[in-house]
Amino acid sequence: MARTHHPSSDTSRLAVETRRLTRVYKTRRELTTALQDVDLEVGEGELFGVLGPNGAGKTTLIKILVTLLLPTSGQAFVDGLDVVTDYKRLRSRIGMVSGGEQAGYGILKVREQLWMFSQFYGMDSTAARKRIDELLERLGLSDAANKQITGLSSGMRQKMNLVRGLMTDPRVLFLDEPTVALDVSAARDVRSEVRRWMREDPTRTVILTTHYMQEADELCDRVAIVNRGRIVAEGTPRALKQSVDDDVIVDLQLDPGTPVLDRLRAIEGVGAASVREEDGVDRFSLMLADDGVLPRVMTTVEGAGRHVSGLVRRQPTLEDAFVKLVGRSMTEEEA
Template identity: 40%
Template sequence: MTAIEVDGISRTFELRSGAFGRRRQVVTAVDSVSFQVQRGELFGLLGPNGAGKTTTIKMLISLLLPTGGGARVLGFDVVGQAKDVRRNIGYVFGGDRGLYSRLSAMDNLKYFAELYAVPHRIRDRRIAELLAVVGLEGREQERVEGYSRGMRQRLHIARGMLHSPAVLFLDEPSIGIDPVGARELRNTVKRLVETGTTVLLTTHYMFEADELCDRIAVINHGRLVVEGTPGQLKSRAGSSGILEVEVFGAVPVGATEKIAALPEVHRVGVEDRDGSQLLTIGTAKGADLEADVLACLDGAPVARIHTRPPTLEDAYVEIIEAS
């Protein structure tokens, strides 16, 4: 059964500039995007900054009106039945906003339970259940100002789940969280999906999307570029293998262009590291280019060189560069 149906949804904004705002410019933030999310699915919406991810979510949770197309959440129209949509969804965003730092986690959850109209007869039981799900049992009486960022994000999720929404929107929930906190947050999301909650997730961390998502849609410049499972996206990447070469210091001038011109090379990326540069070279299936690449580097000191299969991040970069 379908939980979210997005049918050609669009959103434009009008910007004014000049001394008296006489010059007008129409900016398209989301351009005819369509996709579906099934009940119980964890669906990822990926894209660079400014691609239209958050704008899409805000239209789906009825905070923004579409200027074209439409969408339904759990069968409710996001424009005509906005109240029904809001009663059945939860929304969690990245950052520290949305909680009262001087209150304890328990007092925060009791306050938001009142706002969500959670019946008093089940409120305490529901809060206890959520504290267990997000791993904050035993810490609920502590002030939120003493929580780590990861703990705050898990409390955000508990807040968003108080009214037992069937669909949860997570907008970059792990941004700025340390690796341990991010792992705990991912485990929390997995437990929510196991309980039957439908989750729509945006993230900039490709390993996170690869680990969590059943399906992924990539959006760029407001348009949906590709959709599929993480495995399908990786298989669509033009490169069948990735050759990584770490060079001490800087890559010689002109070496990158020489490597890119090799017949079985699809793309070349350069990443600055502490005291070195890492070349990421997308190659054709079965290509053995180590000797050719080393020749292009013209004797530059190489720390390491090895071949690995493409990751979701490699596929994502190729998809974005091609769109």
């Protein structure tokens, strides 16, 4: 497993550390292991990404680290404090923002709700109001400051929740899918603000879970790829991309027809294959051992009666590294 630390981060002081962290969910019928022996070290000042498909264990990991959930076994420390035994002291040092939810007292105005939370965190009232106005301005929400939360769009509400997470200046901020369901512009604003917030104080740490590979590539100093509750790779986005440097990455566009993904995966020399439907066509991403595999791919496609409408060879991305490690794309359901 690749493990490289970002040179700018102070890895001598760990912001997050887990040791054989395991979480099992019990229902009446079955046991589900959401996290299995996760060992993780995130240095102070890092922006660390946790990537994985749905159900991989990302949100479970975050919930344990923010003291909402107890681990079944193992240990976790945030800012040097045990999340199980020292959770009361820890809570003033952390913050969390979850995306894709409608959190907020709809009857309150934006500024009221944010101020209220600042008081729950013990901030000086005047300083809090100043900080809230500053962050609202930076995120383009000044005009909405006196609006009731029910009147906000989901993008505005998400930005408001980001302000809630940032305003208390936590030592470690956990962002769980912060840009999910946001439009391009709002997502860009969120990413930009997160970067800016970290620049303000290099000792601040962010743990980010995301579905968006480009977001992780753009933002994160390092990422961990989680699959079925285990960390399958860890390193800088660059290092992970280098792990597929020797492969030939091909994007293949096929008109609709007989499913061929399994047949493509069965070809010798095809390291990984994923597909997504877009604009009525199937877009395959194939990782080939070398150029010599391509003719076999084309033969298989034609044999299935599919028509190739596009073929491009391109540079590897973090998504390719993810597919190689996990065996499927982020959005693809597990077989």
